[in-house]
């Protein structure tokens with residue numbers, strides 16, 4: 222059992238949710254420091270831990286330091302921490318950014334500290350993310366040996382799976398996570414906008430179409446992306462696709478390039494798997510035709 226005390230800097234959605242999760246799993250959370258004392262007080266209360274008025278106090282009371290500020294504030298915090306007389310080589314420094322690597326902790330690594338970036342593959346939209354959501358969350362991590370070892374001990378206690386990631390690949394990895402989470406929200410919103418334009422009552426859209434979205438996700442889970450695909454592209458319904466493009470061009474021309482980009486990606490996904498190259502070329506010509514009309 223790791224009895225190392227975990228202090229968190231940045232009492233926001235991830236910091237508070239993780240702190241609560243760690244303490245629910247029997248780990249020792251020392252407490253919070255945040256930019257505003259109202260946030261650190263709130264999170265300390267929620268997790269039954271302490272509220273620190275300054276970083277020195279947090280360093281004195283903690284062995285593992287989680288920086289859960291926004292990405293752009295991590296180096297601000299690093300710069301303050303490295304000046305502290307209370308920072309020592311026994312501290313383990315961790316941040317939860319998907320885009321940044323543990324390189325941001327270079328001054329601490331030079332001092333002999335363990336360093337690690339630990340990214341939860343989960344979306345946190347509130348400070349009280351339920352424990353059950355975190356129990357099924359997988360993590361990616363990278364760092365120096367000491368940092369990785371200590372964090373793996375924590376993940377063993379919480380029983381969360383993790384992958385080691387190459388730090389040079391983190392930006393691409395994070396762009397992919399944004400496509401899957403953020404842009405899925407945008408994708409859904411774009412579909413909703415098209416439905417509004419088609420005259421479906423705005424209040425009904427979410428209720429009526431969310432079952433379609435969740436069934437699609439469930440199919441992807443069961444059979445993978447290529448086999449989960451249904452609809453006119455995989456059926457090869459050329460006239461339907463052509464009519465889609467005409468309708469979009471006539472009513473929402475700003476959506477045409479979006480439809481085309483998705484159409485091209487869909488065709489590339491199923492080429493030689495669910496359609497042959499002749500059909501692929503025919504459908505590609507139809508999808509690209511809209512681009513010519515646009516000019």
Ligand SMILES: NC(=O)c1ccc[n+]([C@@H]2O[C@H](COP(=O)([O-])OP(=O)(O)OC[C@H]3O[C@@H](n4cnc5c(N)ncnc54)[C@H](OP(=O)(O)O)[C@@H]3O)[C@@H](O)[C@H]2O)c1
Pocket residue numbers: 230231232233234235236254255256257258260261289290291292294297298317318319320340341342343344345346
């Ligand atoms: N949200 C997600 O879905 C998600 C998922 C995976 C990873 N992450 C990563 O997790 C980290 C935190 O994200 P988040 O969504 O939890 O952000 P957030 O809710 O905005 O929380 C950030 C917290 O840090 C505090 N803060 C900002 N600057 C500070 C400073 N200089 N010193 C001390 N505290 C400071 C904020 O201020 P106040 O004290 O004023 O409240 C806020 O409480 C980011 O690196 C993000 O990339 C987020």
